[in-house]
Each structure stands twice: as C-alpha cells, then as structure tokens.
Amino acid sequence: MIEWLKKFLGTPPSSSTAKERLRLVLMTDHLALAPEIIENMKRDLVDVISRYVEVDREKLEIEFEREDRALALMASIPIISVNRPSGGDGEKPAVKERVEDAQTAAVPGSAAPSVNATPGEPPKRRRRKKTSSKPATAH
Amino acid sequence: MSGRRIVITSGKGGVGKTTTTANLGAALAKRGARVILVDADIGLRNLDLVLGLEKRIVFDVVEVAEGRCQLRQALIKDKRFESLSILPAAQTRDKDAINEEQFAAIVAQAAEQADFVLIDCPAGIEAGFRNAIAGAKEAIVVTTPEVSAIRDADRVVGKLNEKQLPIRLIVNRLRPAMVKAGDMLSVDDVCEILAVELLGIVPDDEEIIDTTNRGEPIVLDETAKLRVIYDKIARRMEGELVPFTNFDAQGLFGRLFGALKAG
Ligand SMILES: Nc1ncnc2c1ncn2[C@@H]1O[C@H](COP(=O)(O)OP(=O)(O)O)[C@@H](O)[C@H]1O
Ligand SMILES: [Mg+2]
Secondary structure, eight states, X not given: OHHHHHHHHTOOOHHHHHHHHHHHHHHHHHHHTOXXXXXXXXXXXXXXXXXXXXXXXXXXXXEEEEOXXXXXXXXXXXXXXXXXXXXXXXXXXXOEEEEEEEEEEEESOOSSXXXXXXXTSOOOOOOOSOOOSOOBOOO | OOOEEEEEEOSSTTSSHHHHHHHHHHHHHHTTOOEEEEEOOTTXXXXXXXXXXXXXXXXXHHHHHTTSSOHHHHOEEOTTSSSEEEEOOOSSSOGGGSOHHHHHHHHHHHXXXXXXXXXXXXXXXXXXXXXXXXXXXXXXXXXXXXHHXXXXXXXXXXXXXXXXXXXXXXXXXXXXXXXXXXXXXXXXXXXXXXXXXXXXEEEOOHHHHHHHHHTOOGGGOTTOTHHHHHHHHHHHHTTOOOOOOOXXXXXXXXXXXXXXXXX
C-alpha cells in the first residue's frame, strides 16, 4: 500500500536517493584520499593538451565540483601559445604562433576561452554561477 | 597447521561487529571447529557479556601482552561448546596499553591452537583498529544498509586493501519489507557500492536483542529463525557454497505482515 501511494505521488524511493548520494560521496572520498591520482591525472592531461597547444604546466589547476547528480572535473590550464593550423594533417603541426595573451582552456566550459591580461598570469577561473554544494576540492 | 585469523570490522560503531563475532564463533564451534574469539575493543569490553561469560574473566589480552600470564590462562572456555573460548579485552586500560606487534603475536599464538581466530574490532580507524587488523589474514566487514555505515565501511575497505587482506561482507539488520518498499538499500546495492564479495545477510530481528539479553548464542536457541542464518554464514566461511536466503521471496502473508511492520 505504501509502495502504491509512493508511486502515485511520484516521490522517488529514498533508497535510490541514498544510493545516488553514496555514489557521489564515495567518489569524493576516494579522490581526497588519493592525491597521487590527481597528480598523475594533471600530468597526463597536460601531456595530451600539449600535443595541440603550449600550456603552462606550473599554473595548471584542477578541482572537483559536486553538482546535483554528478561530480565534475574542472581543469584550468593557461595556454602560452597555439599551433598554427597546418591544413588537414592535425597530428603533428609544425608551425607555432606565439600569442600575446595567455588563454585559458577550461574543461568543461563554453566555447570561448577567457583571455588574461599578461601571458603566464594565473587564469581567471570561470565558475558556474549556481553552485549549490561546496566544491569538493581534493588535496 | 595454524588456523585462520579473521578480523571483524566496520568503521562505524553499533552496526553489529560484536554480535556477529559472538554468533559466528558459536556457529563455527557448534559445527565442530576450534574457535578462539579475541575482543580487541580495549576499554570497552563487550564480547564476554554478549556470550554470557562476564563472570568468569580472570586475565585479559593486555595482561597476556605484558607477560603477566600465559595465553591459556587468559582464555575463557565456553562450557556450552566443545571448542569455543574467548580472550577478553582489558576493561580499565587505554587502547595504547597494547601495540600492533604484541597483538599480532597473540593472535598468531592463538591460531596455533584453533581453526578460527575471530577478532572483534573496535569502531574507528585509529590505533585500536590497527591493533585489531595487525594479526589478521582475512577480514569480514559488517555494515548495515544505511548511508553512514556504508561510507565508513568503504573507508575501512580502503584500509584493508592497503594491507591486502581479502575481504568479505556481511550486511546486517536488513529489513526486507523496507527494501521492497524502496525505503532501504538492498543487499545488491550495498555490494555494488562497496565492491566487496558477499558473505552473508542477517535480517534485523528482535531475537538478537533477546538472546543477547540472556547471554546466549543464537545457534543454541532451537526456536530462533536466525540460527540458520548464522549456520549458513559459518558454512560459507568453511568454504562450502551455500545459496543466499532470498528475503524477497516471502509468501503473501509475509509480505502483508512485512509491509505493515515497515509502515
Ligand atoms: N541483526 C540484528 N537485529 C537486531 N539487532 C541487532 C542485530 N545486530 C546487532 N543488533 C543490535 O545492535 C546493537 C549493536 O550491536 P553490536 O554488536 O554491539 O555492535 P558493534 O560491536 O558493531 O558496536 C546491539 O544492541 C545488538 O543487539
Ligand atoms: Mg562491539
């Protein structure tokens, strides 16, 4: 009868809420307990991105944000220079073009990267406006 | 050959470690195994009480560690069984009265004369926990199907993985009617979240409180429903493949009754 009433009212059963919450909190716990994972991920991320643009390794920042139903990875990687498109053969572009302003690649983020005033300056973080929960930063 | 050394742990307190240690120990002993139960909860001695042996304590584990007595002098034999004894915790000492090496040595010595040494771990993941796992070669993690207990269990699983102890899980205090109504995490959910192999499912039952009140192991109560549950877990520990009780498959009456109870 209770089941029927719940179905009727359309409230999700508390057990699925519990499972979802646990899934998220355990992911956050595991990341917080394994700083080496984050260090390795930073290194690999920069390695991959460096195949396309020159980035500032030192100024890379990574954090995790709790969203409603997911944990989001926010990476902020200052770009020092961008490879000039070499026409089709995208794997190993030869020409590099120095950009005046360091740019920020934000993952995930919207299309246009924000532009900083001076090259190599810490990128301005583009935050989501609505962050209900405290960002889960892993140290 | 030395016996198996298994720590029973959970992270969170009050989820049923001591109850599980006592009743599994009794179930194994009833099946003929030689069993020694070690109470590692220094300062909060309970295992003796749950088994009704509190009046017979002379020495405790700390006194064995300090060399004030022999292990065999401190072991209390449970006269209801052929082969069950307990090594009590110290009640009036601090957790740091004994260290990991001492604990491991005592557990190893106990394993010389038993098929199973079950170690009842204190709550938490600090010194008491480290002592309790120091001498163990396997672990049983006990949890209830609740968010806080599962989160703590996950933390403990991480610690046990670091020590490379094989882990199996007991889901305690399950309320099948609540699971069915969607108000409690199911055993499958818990196993999936913790990613640990299942050893047993113990329903929430007043029988436990009743038998604990009297200091009687469940397996000695011929009328207790849970007797079968603990016996099955004991058989799984011995390596037998025993199918899990399907708590969903109750009859119509059971379902109705369960739904009423859950409400
Ligand atoms: N399956 C169960 N059904 C009902 N009550 C239980 C069950 N398991 C444990 N309990 C009760 O829960 C309480 C805590 O159990 P205990 O074994 O002392 O936990 P822990 O050793 O983990 O602190 C006790 O009162 C015990 O009787
Ligand atoms: Mg206890």
